[in-house]
């Protein structure tokens with residue numbers, strides 16, 4: 001009896017301890033942080049961090065619009081953020097709880113204000129471009145020394161794609177980026193919201209569709225690094241991570257990232273707090289931790305994406321701050337474009353078109 005009582009008391013105490021342990025749940029893009037930072041946050045705050053990952057704005061948006069995601073911090077790109085703010089998915093930030101916000105970079109703040117006026121709901125985590133990940137050796141072997149490795153013709157000209165099919169080409173499963181790229185290739189406005197213009201993208205994908213091995217937004221990092229594919233349309237830092245993984249493996253695979261000469265999309269990934277976050281207090285602590293200059297620099301040094309934190313720049317590695325593929329110079333910057341969110345009607349057109357393009361019917 002005594003034993004039983006003791007056991008019950010002990011398990012009650014344990015249960016109480018578990019119930020009061022503070023937790024912050026973060027939902028971020030895959031391959032987007034140095035995991036040492038997650039441990040550092042737990043050690044500094046005593047808060048348990050639950051860290052899940054995704055690789056698609058559409059997947060995140062479905063959760064945000066449905067509500068009840070259970071997350072405290074999520075990371076939509078600017079255009080998606082804007083639509084989700086309008087839908088009431090986020091809570092305004094309490095900037096009195098974010099002293100590190102003074103470290104943010106006005107150049108990026110001004111751009112993200114387009115999506116989130118006054119940056120009332122979000123902070124910039126990282127930003128980058130969408131372009132070409134290329135296994136230089138393989139592509140030159142197949143297409144010759146003058147292969148257009150810095151042009152969208154590499155992936156949208158069927159004559160090239162037919163030859164590249166055997167060594168493997170991945171496209172992002174990201175309609176809000178792939179359709180603008182196709183429009184850019186044919187000289188249309190990549191940010192067009194006109195369904196007749198958007199429909200023209202189909203004519204770009206249709207002839208190359210048989211040569212696309214996969215539409216996927218994260219597998220290409222290892223696939224490029226291992227030499228399993230020779231081209232990916234992908235995100236700047238992800239391709240640079242593939243480059244490093246190949247270097248570490250010492251496997252004679254040389255990967256480069258090129259923003260296409262036709263113009264590349266520039267996007268901004270923003271940390272925001274869902275309106276129904278279980279622990280908004282903890283979410284603010286996480287945001288403030290991320291905006292610490294050394295933490296933010298550690299994240300960028302690890303994933304090769306630029307960030308919106310000016311004070312972090314003195315802690316960035318030379319090969320990060322000085323690489324125009326990460327921190328674009330003036331010339332590169334001029335050739336980048338941004339997009340604005342589709343309204344619900346146009347989004348349906350885009351979603352339907354993308355399903356059709358992927359299925360190849």
Ligand code: N2P
Nearest residue numbers: 029030031032235238
């Ligand atoms: C991280 C990719 C995030 C960039 N792997 C797309 N917003």
